[in-house]
Amino acid sequence: MRVTGTIDEIRQWTAQARAAGKRIGLVPTMGALHVGHISLIEAAAAQCDFVVVSLFVNPAQFGPGEDFGNYPRPFERDLAICGQHGVDVVFTPDPLEMYPRENLTWVHVEGITKNLCGRSRPGHFRGVTTVCTKLFNIVWPDAAFFGQKDAQQAIVIRRMVADLNMPLEIVVCPTVREGDGLAVSSRNQYLSEQQRSEAPVVYEALQEGRRMIESGATDPGQVRARIEAVIGRVPAMQIEYVSLVDPETLENVERIAGTVLIAVAVRFGLARLIDNVMVDSGRP
């Protein structure tokens, strides 16, 4: 496994792989790798001949007061995980390599970035889409791999790729969960032991929402109220949003039909946790 922090070098290596006819897979990450990331790396290794993992805590996607400074950076551990899972190249630039001058150019997806996490994190998705564009232009992957846990991110990136005719495939892999249902996240380590034991209530609430819809519920307000009540069993958990949205437009649905994305964000201690389930109502 090779490791580089420079754009010149990663470009040389991926150009060689491309010239050798290899299919290149990119797993863009902010490091602090966990089993969710490993599932993306494994998917990339299964579908591609040459796997690139980027480790870059992207300042442009953090807002003021967010956890950019505290975000975990267990660099050696991340490299070891990559080494154990068949990664060919790790790209780990420092911020000045990615943003050597004031960044004036932004890739922005309108509309679908307004709801859900876009509400409380203005500028976040603009930072994500801009850094992904940069990484795609640097690596030229044939496919890039994202997790369904960040459902809005995956939908926004798919739309960006389609709108801008980016020549790559976006692969979205299922959310990986702990045994008790908690979605795996780098930010789970911000939780105290007590909080960690209570955190699975988010997924329990989502499952309750799924059951209601599969049992015929059509009123999103009723489902939302129920989800909020389940989460409310952990009083210290502050709900940021519980939303039932169209999985393409990400707009709140007025009546449940077709497939609905139920998405939740909560603040819990020092952590902000998000999770979601896609539910097929079975009704047109």
Added chain:
Amino acid sequence: MRVTGTIDEIRQWTAQARAAGKRIGLVPTMGALHVGHISLIEAAAAQCDFVVVSLFVNPAQFGPGEDFGNYPRPFERDLAICGQHGVDVVFTPDPLEMYPRENLTWVHVEGITKNLCGRSRPGHFRGVTTVCTKLFNIVWPDAAFFGQKDAQQAIVIRRMVADLNMPLEIVVCPTVREGDGLAVSSRNQYLSEQQRSEAPVVYEALQEGRRMIESGATDPGQVRARIEAVIGRVPAMQIEYVSLVDPETLENVERIAGTVLIAVAVRFGLARLIDNVMVDSGRP
């Protein structure tokens, strides 16, 4: 020479050229080709092995009330010109091929798009940078060719390419002029015969500005006033701006030093004419 309107086909053709080790040059145009475009095609043919010309009147870069509907589209003549100048492929998509759904994703360059043409054409550069990104992603050129006549456009695109790590070279070719100095432009055909005979005053005024700076003028206000006075000899010409700017930041200079870009836009009859000169003051 091959011609296509589909993204699939142009991608196949450029992929074949790339696989054959050819250097690909793209000349993005809105058609209505003139000797200025021909100079870009010739530069591309000299520097590349495979020349792609795009003909696409991009709705996203026209504002309300601008000339999108009236913009000349002499399609057969454009193809003939491409055929005579060694173009390998003409890409001529219709608007629905380029924008098959509501476009939510925009590439926007901040700061340097505010002054000059950005003032009177809000959204124009956003349309240009977005369509260029799309064309670059479709064609994957090694180099793309632009004219110095659209000085701000060239500077904005260079900055976009640098900020987003787009893997291509931007080549800016000198402004081509008629015998009497008028910068060649597709919009010159909006001029009446009388207006056409008066239009060279724009370049005369720019040359006067150049002479003043080369003779030691340091006050941009003085130079601007002189340029406006020269243009004022044609009373029907309405000045939109006369600006002396830093060629990188495009901000107005307070004192003339180093290299200065003098840029002019006027409205004249049905036409909006722009022109510019880059002047080395010879002073630090």
